Amino acid sequence: MMSASAASPSAVLPGVARKVGSLRKERRWALITAYVSLVVAAIVMLAPPFYMLITSLKTSAEISNPVGTPWIVRNPTLENYWALISDPMFRGFFFNSIKITAAVVCVTMVISVLAAFSLARMKFFGSGLLATGVFLTYLVPDTLLFIPLYQIVGGLGLLNSIWGLVLVYPTLTVPFCTWIMIGYFASIPKELDEAALIDGANWMQMLTKIFIPVALPGIIAATIFAFTVSWAAFVYPTAFITRPDEMPLTIGVVSQLIRGDTFAWGQLMAGALLAALPPVIVYAFLMDYYIAGLTAGATKG
Amino acid sequence: MAQVSIRKVVKEYEGGVQAVKGINLEIDDHEFVVLVGPSGCGKSTTLRMIAGLEEISGGEIAIGGGVVNDIPPRDRDIAMVFQNYALYPHMSVYDNMAFGLMLRKFPKEEIRRRVENAAQILDIKVLLDRKPKALSGGQRQRVAMGRAIVRDPKVFLFDEPLSNLDAKLRVQMRTEIKKVHQTVKTTTVYVTHDQVEAMTLADRVVVMNHGVIEQVGPPQELYHHPQTKFVAGFIGSPAMNFIPTRLVETSGALNLELSSDIVLPIPEDRIGRYKAHAGRELLFGIRPEHMTEVRPNDHRPGLASFHATPEVVEPMGAETLLHFWKDGHEICAKFDPGVAVEPGVRTPMAIDMNRMHLIDPKTDRVL
Numbered sequence: 001m002m003s004a005s006a007a008s009p010s011a012v013l014p015g016v017a018r019k020v021g022s023l024r025k026e027r028r029w030a031l032i033t034a035y036v037s038l039v040v041a042a043i044v045m046l047a048p049p050f051y052m053l054i055t056s057l058k059t060s061a062e063i064s065n066p067v068g069t070p071w072i073v074r075n076p077t078l079e080n081y082w083a084l085i086s087d088p089m090f091r092g093f094f095f096n097s098i099k100i101t102a103a104v105v106c107v108t109m110v111i112s113v114l115a116a117f118s119l120a121r122m123k124f125f126g127s128g129l130l131a132t133g134v135f136l137t138y139l140v141p142d143t144l145l146f147i148p149l150y151q152i153v154g155g156l157g158l159l160n161s162i163w164g165l166v167l168v169y170p171t172l173t174v175p176f177c178t179w180i181m182i183g184y185f186a187s188i189p190k191e192l193d194e195a196a197l198i199d200g201a202n203w204m205q206m207l208t209k210i211f212i213p214v215a216l217p218g219i220i221a222a223t224i225f226a227f228t229v230s231w232a233a234f235v236y237p238t239a240f241i242t243r244p245d246e247m248p249l250t251i252g253v254v255s256q257l258i259r260g261d262t263f264a265w266g267q268l269m270a271g272a273l274l275a276a277l278p279p280v281i282v283y284a285f286l287m288d289y290y291i292a293g294l295t296a297g298a299t300k301g
Numbered sequence: 302m303a304q305v306s307i308r309k310v311v312k313e314y315e316g317g318v319q320a321v322k323g324i325n326l327e328i329d330d331h332e333f334v335v336l337v338g339p340s341g342c343g344k345s346t347t348l349r350m351i352a353g354l355e356e357i358s359g360g361e362i363a364i365g366g367g368v369v370n371d372i373p374p375r376d377r378d379i380a381m382v383f384q385n386y387a388l389y390p391h392m393s394v395y396d397n398m399a400f401g402l403m404l405r406k407f408p409k410e411e412i413r414r415r416v417e418n419a420a421q422i423l424d425i426k427v428l429l430d431r432k433p434k435a436l437s438g439g440q441r442q443r444v445a446m447g448r449a450i451v452r453d454p455k456v457f458l459f460d461e462p463l464s465n466l467d468a469k470l471r472v473q474m475r476t477e478i479k480k481v482h483q484t485v486k487t488t489t490v491y492v493t494h495d496q497v498e499a500m501t502l503a504d505r506v507v508v509m510n511h512g513v514i515e516q517v518g519p520p521q522e523l524y525h526h527p528q529t530k531f532v533a534g535f536i537g538s539p540a541m542n543f544i545p546t547r548l549v550e551t552s553g554a555l556n557l558e559l560s561s562d563i564v565l566p567i568p569e570d571r572i573g574r575y576k577a578h579a580g581r582e583l584l585f586g587i588r589p590e591h592m593t594e595v596r597p598n599d600h601r602p603g604l605a606s607f608h609a610t611p612e613v614v615e616p617m618g619a620e621t622l623l624h625f626w627k628d629g630h631e632i633c634a635k636f637d638p639g640v641a642v643e644p645g646v647r648t649p650m651a652i653d654m655n656r657m658h659l660i661d662p663k664t665d666r667v668l
Contacts, residue, residue: 191387194354199401199448200375209400213391 049276056080056269063265080270090271092245093252096162097231097275100248103166104230105223108173112222115174116181117207121193131182138175145171146239153240160243168240169230176229177222184218185211220286228279249275303365303378303455303488304330305351311359312346312512320346322512323360328490333482335491337499338509338535345460347509348492352381352458365455375404380449381458384465386441388433388448394420395429398447412451419450422484423477439470446478450485457482459491463498475501496536500524508532530665533586533658539622542592542632543584543660550579557585559607560627568603568654575659578668586658586667589622592634594642595649603655609634614644623648 055063057076067074084090118124119131149168150159158164188211196206212219237251244256253271257264305328312321321343328334336344349355351362353374361368369377380401388397395416402412420426423443433441442462449457462478463471479502482489493499499506500520508515508523508531516523516532527533533541547558548567555567555575565585567575595606609632611623616638623634623642634650642648659668 189385189387191383191385192389194352194374195381195383195387195389195448196400197354198352198374198379198381199452200404202375205404210389214389216391 049273052269052273055265056267056273058266060264060266080266081274083267084271084274089244089256090252093247093249093256094274096246096252097248097250100162100165100169101227101230104169104173105226107166108170108177108226108230109219109223111170112174112177112181113207113212113219115178116185117211119178120182120185121211122203134175134178137171138179142172142233142235146235149236150239159240160246162241162246162248164240165230165233165237165248168236169233172233173226173229177226180222180225181215181218184215188214224282224286227282231275231279304328304332305456305488305490306363307347307351307360308362309360310347310350310357310362312343312350312355313358320512321350324509324512324514326507326514326517328488330488331486333479333489333491333502333504334507335493335499335503335505336507336509337493337496338515340494341511342509343512344492344494344507344509348458348460348490351456351490352379353377378455379458380452380454380456381460382442382445382449382462384461386433386445386465388441388444390433393430393432394425394436394444394447397433397444398451401448401452415451415453416447419447422450422481423447438466439474442466442474443477446481450481453485453487455488457487457489457491459489459493461493462491463493463495471498478502497538500536506536508535510535526667527658528667530584530586530660530667533660533667537588539589539633539635541586541588541658542630543586544627544630544632545662546583546585548575548579548581548583548659550576555579559585563607565605565607565652565654567657571657575668578659578661582662583668584660584662586660587652588656589633589635591653591656592632593651593653594636594640595651599651601653601655603653605652605654606649607652608647608649610647611642611644614642623650 051071054071054073057073057078057080059075059077059079062074115134119127119134149171153159153164153168156164156167158167192210192214193206196210201209232250233248234250237248241247241251244252247255249271253268253275257268257271305326307324307326307328309323309325310321311319311323313319324343324347326334336347338344346355350357351364353369353372357370361370363369364377364379389400392400398416398419399412402415407415416429417426420429423446425440425443425447428436428440428444433444436444442465445462459478463474466474475498478491482502491498491502500523503520505517506520506523507517510531515535516528518526520536523532523536527536530543534543544559549556549558549564555572557565557567559565609625609627611625611634613624615622615624619638621636621638621640621642623636625632625634636642660666661668
C-alpha cells in the first residue's frame with residue numbers, strides 16, 4: 001500500500017508537467033499570433049493617416065518634385081496648416097460642420113432616447129415589430145436614399161442649406177442610436193421601473209430621473225456614434241450642397257482644394273487631418289463608455 | 302395603516318391561463334400576512350395585483366376601504382420591497398430613500414427627518430452617503446426596507462425579499478423584518494416560497510397552490526390542523542409522511558391497517574370523527590417529529606409502536622433523521638440524537654397517534 005501510494009504521484013507528475021508546459025507553449029503562440037496580426041493591422045490602418053501627415057508637412061515644391069522616398073519630410077513646414085486656418089472659407093466649413101453636428105446629435109438623441117424608452121418599456125400593439133422596423137431602416141444605404149431625399153429636401157426649399165442636412169442626417173443616426181438605446185434600456189432590471197412607479201414617478205420622471213442616469217454609458221455611446229456619422233457624412237452634402245458658404249468640412253476641403261485637375265495636396269492633407277481631429281479627440285476621451293455602451297444588451301449584467 | 306380586502310380576484314393571462322383563480326382574503330390593520338406556496342402558485346401575482354403592477358382580470362382589491370382596481374401604483378399608498386432590492390444604482394442611499402418623498406414634493410426638512418428616522422431603525426446611518434454598489438446584500442436589503450419605511454404607507458409589500466441572501470444573513474434579516482414590523486406596525490403582505498419564513502414571520506399564513514388559497518390561519522393552526530393534503534405536506538420540515546392505509550372497524554374500535562403486520566389503533570377521541578369512513582382506503586399522515594424512538598416508561602394514551610428497518614440515518618445534531626421505505630413510500634422519523642441507530646438494523650419506533658391525520662385521497666382533504 002505504502003509503496004503504491006508513494007509511487008503514484010511520481011508516475012502522474014511528468015504527465016502533469018507536460019500538460020502545463022504545453023499550456024504555456026500554447027499561450028506563447030497565441031501571444032505571438034496576436035502581436036503579429038495586431039502589428040500588421042496597425043500598419044495597414046495607420047499608413048494612410050501617417051502619409052497624410054507627412055504630405056501635409058511638405059512644401060508644394062517638395063510634393064511636386066519627389067526625390068527619394070516620399071515617406072520622409074526633408075523641409076518640414078506648417079504653411080499648409082496656416083493657409084487653411086487663416087482662410088475664412090475653411091473656418092466657415094469648420095463652423096458649418098460644428099453647427100450641423102451639434103444640431104444632429106441633439107435631434108438624434110432626443111428622438112432615439114424617447115423611441116428606445118417606449119419600445120423597450122411600454123408594451124403596446126406592434127412595439128416589437130416597430131423595434132425591428134427601426135433596425136431595418138438602418139440597412140438602407142445613404143447612397144440609395146439620397147435620390148428620393150433630394151426631392152424631399154428640394155421640395156422643402158432646403159437645398160444649399162445646412163438645415164437641409166440637419167433634417168436628413170438623422171435618417172442615418174436615429175435607427176442605430178435607437179437600437180443601441182433599446183439594448184441598454186432592456187438591460188435595466190424591470191424592478192427598477194416598478195420601484196420608481198410605486199415611489200410615485202410618472203413615465204417622464206422615470207425616464208429622466210432613472211433611465212437616463214442609469215443608461216448614461218449607452219447614451220454617451222450613441223452620442224459618439226451620432227457625432228461621428230454626422231461629422232463624416234459625405235454623400236448627402238455632396239448631393240444637397242453646392243454653395244461653399246453652406247458646406248461642411250468633408251466636402252468643403254475636397255471641393256475647394258481640387259480645382260479642375262489641380263490638387264493642392266499639401267492643403268488637402270492638412271485639411272483632412274484637421275477634419276479628422278475632433279472625432280479622434282472625442283474617442284480618446286470617451287472610448288471606455290463607447291465600448292461599454294455597445295456591448296450592453298449583448299451580455300446581461 | 303389600513304386593511305386590505307381581496308374579493309374574488311382573478312388574474313388571467315392572454316391565452317386564458319389563470320394564475321389566480323378567484324381568491325378571497327381579508328387582511329386586518331397592522332397584520333403581518335405571509336403568502337406562501339411553491340413557484341407558480343400565484344402568490345407573487347397576487348402581491349403585484351395589490352401593488353398595481355399587474356392588472357386585475359376579475360374581482361376587486363380594496364386598500365383602506367377604497368377599491369383600487371383602477372388606481373395607479375403611485376396613488377395606492379403602498380411601498381414594496383423587491384427580491385433584487387431594485388435600488389437606484391446612480392443614487393446615494395439617502396437619495397434612494399428620499400426619492401419617493403421628493404417626487405411627492407415633501408418639504409426638505411421633513412424628508413431629512415424621515416430618512417434619518419428610518420436609517421436609525423435599520424441601523425444604516427453610516428451608509429447614507431454610499432452608492433448601492435458599495436453595499437453588501439444585507440445592507441442593500443435594509444436600504445430597500447428603508448425606502449419603504451420613509452414613505453409611511455398604508456401597506457408594505459414584500460416580494461421574496463430574503464431569497465438573494467445567504468442562509469445565515471437570511472435568518473438575521475428575518476428577525477430584522479419582524480422587529481421593524483413590531484416598531485412601525487404597518488399592515489404587511491409578504492410573499493415567500495420558504496415555509497420556515499412564513500411560519501416565523503406571520504400573524505397569519507396564507508398557503509396558495511395552483512392559483513387558489515388552500516388554507517389561511519395562524520402558523521400553529523396550519524401546523525396542527527391542516528385542512529388539505531397540500532398544506533399538511535407543505536408546512537413543516539421535514540415534510541409530513543403520507544402512507545396509504547385502510548381504516549378497519551373491529552368490534553367498536555377503529556384500526557389503521559398499514560400492512561398485514563402493522564396495525565395502528567385510532568385514539569378513542571377520534572373514533573366518532575372517522576367512523577363514517579370505516580372500510581375505505583385512506584392516506585395516513587404523520588409528521589416525522591411524531592414518529593420517534595420508543596421511550597421506556599412512556600405510557601401516554603394513543604402511543605402506538607411498530608418496527609421498521611431504516612435504510613438511511615442522518616444525524617442532524619439536534620436530532621437524527623431515519624429514512625425507511627414501505628411499499629415504495631419514503632417515510633421519515635425523527636429520533637433523539639442520544640439513541641444509537643444503525644442503518645439496516647430493525648428498530649422499534651413509537652407513533653403518537655394523537656397527532657395523526659387521515660386524508661381522503663379522492664378530495665385530498667384532511668378528515
